[in-house]
Amino acid sequence: MGRQVILVGNPNVGKSVIFNQLTGRYVNVSNYPGTTVEIAVGQSRLCGREYDIIDTPGVYSLSPLTDEEQVTRRLLLRRRADTVVHVIDAKNIRRMLNLTLQLIDAELPVILNINLMDEAKSAGLSFNFSLLAKVIGIPVVATTAVEKAGIDNLKKTIADYRCKPVVAPRFSAPIEQAVAAISARIKKEYVFSKRMLALLLLQDDRETHAWASDEAEYLEILKIIRDLGARYQQPISLVIAIERQKMVDDLLSNVVRFGMPRHRKLRNIFDRLTREPVTGIPILVLVIYFGLYKVVGGIGAGVMVDYINNQIFGSVLTPLMGYAADRYLPWEWMKSLLVGSYGLFTFGLRYAVAIILPVVGTFFIVFAVLEDSGYLPRLAMLVDGLFKKIGLNGRAVIPVVLGLGCGTMAVFVTRTLETKRERLLATFLLSLAIPCSAQFGVVLAILSFSNVVVGLWAAYVLLVFISAGWLGAKLLPGQRSPFYMELPPLRLPNIQNVLTKVYTRMVWYFTEIIPVFIVVSVVLWLGDQTGVLAYIIEVAEPIMVSLGLPPQTAQTFLLGFFRRDYGAAGLYDMTGNGMLDEQQLLVAAVTMTLFVPCVAQLIVIIKEQGISVAAMMMVLISMIAWMSGWLMMRFAGLLFF
Amino acid sequence: MNKSLSLIELKRGEKAIISALPTKAVNLRKLLVFGLLPGVEINVLQVSPSYVVAVGNTYLALDREIARGILVMDKKWARKIK
Numbered sequence: 074m075g076r077q078v079i080l081v082g083n084p085n086v087g088k089s090v091i092f093n094q095l096t097g098r099y100v101n102v103s104n105y106p107g108t109t110v111e112i113a114v115g116q117s118r119l120c121g122r123e124y125d126i127i128d129t130p131g132v133y134s135l136s137p138l139t140d141e142e143q144v145t146r147r148l149l150l151r152r153r154a155d156t157v158v159h160v161i162d163a164k165n166i167r168r169m170l171n172l173t174l175q176l177i178d179a180e181l182p183v184i185l186n187i188n189l190m191d192e193a194k195s196a197g198l199s200f201n202f203s204l205l206a207k208v209i210g211i212p213v214v215a216t217t218a219v220e221k222a223g224i225d226n227l228k229k230t231i232a233d234y235r236c237k238p239v240v241a242p243r244f245s246a247p248i249e250q251a252v253a254a255i256s257a258r259i260k261k262e263y264v265f266s267k268r269m270l271a272l273l274l275l276q277d278d279r280e281t282h283a284w285a286s287d288e289a290e291y292l293e294i295l296k297i298i299r300d301l302g303a304r305y306q307q308p309i310s311l312v313i314a315i316e317r318q319k320m321v322d323d324l325l326s327n328v329v330r331f332g333m334p335r336h337r338k339l340r341n342i343f344d345r346l347t348r349e350p351v352t353g354i355p356i357l358v359l360v361i362y363f364g365l366y367k368v369v370g371g372i373g374a375g376v377m378v379d380y381i382n383n384q385i386f387g388s389v390l391t392p393l394m395g396y397a398a399d400r401y402l403p404w405e406w407m408k409s410l411l412v413g414s415y416g417l418f419t420f421g422l423r424y425a426v427a428i429i430l431p432v433v434g435t436f437f438i439v440f441a442v443l444e445d446s447g448y449l450p451r452l453a454m455l456v457d458g459l460f461k462k463i464g465l466n467g468r469a470v471i472p473v474v475l476g477l478g479c480g481t482m483a484v485f486v487t488r489t490l491e492t493k494r495e496r497l498l499a500t501f502l503l504s505l506a507i508p509c510s511a512q513f514g515v516v517l518a519i520l521s522f523s524n525v526v527v528g529l530w531a532a533y534v535l536l537v538f539i540s541a542g543w544l545g546a547k548l549l550p551g552q553r554s555p556f557y558m559e560l561p562p563l564r565l566p567n568i569q570n571v572l573t574k575v576y577t578r579m580v581w582y583f584t585e586i587i588p589v590f591i592v593v594s595v596v597l598w599l600g601d602q603t604g605v606l607a608y609i610i611e612v613a614e615p616i617m618v619s620l621g622l623p624p625q626t627a628q629t630f631l632l633g634f635f636r637r638d639y640g641a642a643g644l645y646d647m648t649g650n651g652m653l654d655e656q657q658l659l660v661a662a663v664t665m666t667l668f669v670p671c672v673a674q675l676i677v678i679i680k681e682q683g684i685s686v687a688a689m690m691m692v693l694i695s696m697i698a699w700m701s702g703w704l705m706m707r708f709a710g711l712l713f714f
Numbered sequence: 715m716n717k718s719l720s721l722i723e724l725k726r727g728e729k730a731i732i733s734a735l736p737t738k739a740v741n742l743r744k745l746l747v748f749g750l751l752p753g754v755e756i757n758v759l760q761v762s763p764s765y766v767v768a769v770g771n772t773y774l775a776l777d778r779e780i781a782r783g784i785l786v787m788d789k790k791w792a793r794k795i796k
Contacts, residue, residue, distance in 0.1 A: 133747035133748070134743075134746075134747050136743070138740070138743060138744060138747075164771040165749075165770060165771050165772055167749065167770060168748065168749035168770060168772060171747075196771055276743075277739065308737075308739060308742060310739070310742065310743060310746065311735065311742060311746065311751075314746040314751060315751055315752065318749075318751055348759070348760060348766060349760060350762060350763050450775065453775070454763070454764045454766070454775040455763060455764075457763060457764050457775075457777055458763045458764075461777075466777065467764070467775075467777075555741060555776075555777050555779045555780045556764065556775070556776070556777040556780070557744050557745070557774065557775065557776050557777070557780055558774070558775045559748065559772060559773065559774055559775075560766065560773040560774065560775055561773075562773075
């Protein structure tokens with residue numbers, strides 16, 4: 074195993090760009106706090122030695138407020154890093170050095186990496202780095218990672234790094250005395266220094282208290298904290314924050330010069346236009362319309378699916394495979410397993426490559442552009458009011474928009490929401506009323522005969538989304554958490570970042586989808602051969618008929634459960650064959666959109682929410698979907714057809 | 715006498731000095747990490763649909779509930795008591 078280098082820092086400081094340039098391999102560069110779902114590890118060879126470079130979710134302090142911050146702290150504790158590189162945003166150095174001081178207090182081997190120097194220059198800041206390194210006592214490296222400036226120097230600093238004891242600046246006497254008294258009473262060993270533990274205990278950090286609660290002298294520790302608290306009118310965490318800021322300002326007093334900012338007119342204009350409601354909401358509508366409807370629906374689900382499915386598969390590959398199977402495969406069962414109606418090739422591979430790949434691919438491109446540009450937090454801010462009505466806050470817009478791409482991924486991302494109640498509500502709404510991109514694209518394609526019908530479908534699904542959320546918010550106990558979010562500057566999306574981000578998500582998607590499609594193909598093939606499938610479909614047919622749909626849709630809906638997008642693709646096939654009239658298409662589209670999510674998403678829901686909650690959701694969703702289909706059959710006809 | 719008022723009483727485009735932060739521990743810690751501290755200048759860029767404030771080079775979106783808990787005072791007044 075190589076030496077361990079852990080990158081830590083706030084969201085939006087370009088940490089992942091640094092990671093890419095150190096490792097030459099990409100993970101997840103994001104402008105949105107909370108999209109680094111997994112922790113990325115990459116290898117690097119510096120001066121002939123192997124290094125493991127580890128990227129972590131963004132943190133604001135060593136005392137975590139969210140699950141993601143928790144992940145980073147646990148990682149710092151578990152992997153004994155040989156070096157911790159603290160990446161900061163140069164123009165916000167006053168705010169960000171607080172975390173550097175915490176890392177020093179924790180006695181971690183820190184290198185300070187001041188990134189985004191280009192933005193700091195236009196903000197009018199200039200630095201004396203050698204002085205900063207001297208006063209703070211750790212190596213300091215400046216970089217502009219997107220331009221690769223300073224990266225060689227950073228590599229060299231990591232390779233040359235030798236841990237030297239650094240004395241962190243001191244707090245005022247009462248706090249230092251309490252810290253010393255608490256440290257003396259901690260007997261267990263920890264990766265963080267006892268000084269840091271004492272400071273975390275003073276700030277009421279829950280995890281640290283849980284950890285320390287079996288210390289023999291824990292009660293005395295609590296008493297020290299209480300006594301210190303009694304000295305101040307303000308909470309201790311505020312006192313500590315104020316004193317830390319004072320330390321930072323002292324350190325920076327001769328290091329940073331604040332000059333006149335260079336006004337970047339264009340950026341400022343865009344910043345305002347996307348932020349103010351009068352212009353921001355129309356822009357939001359345009360982004361959704363062009364990004365989702367035109368690019369994902371039109372190009373992805375329309376042009377690309379048509380071409381790959383009809384031209385490549387329909388007229389070339391499928392006949393070719395059929396011919397080859399006829400010629401070379403003597404066994405009938407094997408022929409049907411490969412090229413039959415549930416065959417691995419004709420069903421599994423064709424659906425995955427011809428229908429899902431183009432749709433999900435274009436969605437991930439659009440999402441990555443929005444993410445990399447810093448637009449998503451603005452979106453969150455603009456919809457906060459609406460989301461409050463459904464028991465969530467603006468933060469939940471990210472899983473919801475991501476759900477328009479892949480619901481399974483989105484349910485994972487509900488982890489970034491603060492309360493259990495919000496996670497539950499968001500998961501439910503994602504499962505019920507948010508169509509994933511494959512489904513969304515196919516629904517647009519099958520309803521393309523009339524814009525009015527697309528509008529009716531969208532309006533109805535939106536209505537279900539809002540009323541289910543509103544009801545859920547009324548019925549579920551607990552409170553929503555207040556909304557706060559940093560708005561990063563709008564940045565021009567970096568093409569390399571966008572492409573590699575799309576690539577990573579596509580890899581994630583396909584490693585998840587390929588096993589599922591193989592299993593689903595085989596299970597369906599077995600079911601088909603043994604007659605089990607026919608039986609289940611027979612049972613489900615009357616339900617379909619009760620919605621005025623042809624019995625064959627039962628099969629489509631069943632497939633839809635194994636993979637929501639497969640179900641949508643099945644509908645798409647049936648439309649091509651002219652099996653459904655216009656009203657039936659609307660009924661099917663609405664029912665399918667609301668119907669239970671795919672197997673993969675169900676598994677994630679069970680993992681995140683437990684089996685009983687998942688089962689309740691499934692029952693509720695099936696009922697709502699059926700009722701909605703029935704309503705559409707009964708009443709939409711009167712209006713439009 | 716108390717010259718402090720809540721952030722939500724400020725209009726768009728007004729600047730003030732933070733005099734106190736929310737007392738609720740969770741909300742307090744959320745704001746501290748963004749550099750909102752007593753004595754720091756805060757600039758109200760927008761009040762709806764969410765509050766957007768600038769503190770140094772950081773832009774932060776807040777809902778009314780958190781914004782209400784932030785107390786501010788006039789810049790001139792702040793200089794006087796310093």
